[in-house]
Amino acid sequence: MSPSASCSEDVDLIGLIFEAVGQIPEGKVSTYGDIAKAMGDVRAAKAVAQVLWDVDCQEVPRHRVVSADGTLGSCVAISVSEVTRRLMEEGVFIHNGRIASLEATRFADFHIPSVLRQLQAEQEALRLSVVDSDDFPRPACVSGLDASYTKDWGCVALVRMDLESLEVVEARSAVGRVRFPYITGYLAYRELPLIRKVFSDRDGDILLIDGHGILHPRGFGVASQVGVCLDVATIGAAKSHLVGAIEGDGPKAKVMVDGELKGIRLSPKGGKGIFVSVGHRISLTTACALCERLMIGRIPEPLRLAHVLATRRRKELEIEP
């Protein structure tokens, strides 16, 4: 039995984004990328924009954040004309819906922690704990996990299926606020809090995760992070390609990273297939065998059912929050 490691599970990136926006002085503007860089990864720029304009927020001057080409943002709560009016009022000039001279009015001296850089380092360290060999008694059940979201709310569903009969033996879900937006490479920090809420420890259980395992830029995708942090066997099963070179186009194409086999693209009936990789405490061979056994359609059945359940529960919640 491997010891369970701990990782940062309650990072409030949404709060940090609002905190950064609050630091932009009147008469100045910043770009989504400026805030993303201050948080430690410019690749979070799109997430910054999404949070600012999609999440109901407090009294932050979000009209002072624009895209890299000077284009203004807006949402149902604040129209483009209202954003324009506020900026003009603060002495920022707008021409044709853009900031007239972005460089002259730009602010980027944020004083916030470089959280994403820290999380990257955490992933690099935790990846060393991944066990890529079978480490469980003969599995009886596999539980599929999937999430569904609206704004800063989410629902994660778990569907447990008997490997022998392929019957659903359990289905649960958990809902809650989500304070970490979707950013490629950091999916676990978004999903882990709700996954922990829905998960219950059971012997012989294997978790099937909707996302990559070690087939990830830092070798530590959501499936591996869930496995290491909950100390449970996990399989990564992603619907699309993230990293690695796909060799050939057969039903079991190898996916190589730095000349090493890190995943398999499983496509029994052709098509896009799914990308299977080791999450934790399992071998790639066993992970593939289990996925093949559970694939009725393109998506392994526990994952498909978890997706249906999570979406249904989330929509119920939307009507009555």
Add this chain to the structure above:
DNA sequence: GCGACAG
């Protein structure tokens, strides 16, 4: 035109 690309 070039880079990025999980959910």
Add this chain to the structure above:
DNA sequence: ATCTTGTCGC
């Protein structure tokens, strides 16, 4: 992931 109608195909 989510927003969404009808439509093409097995």
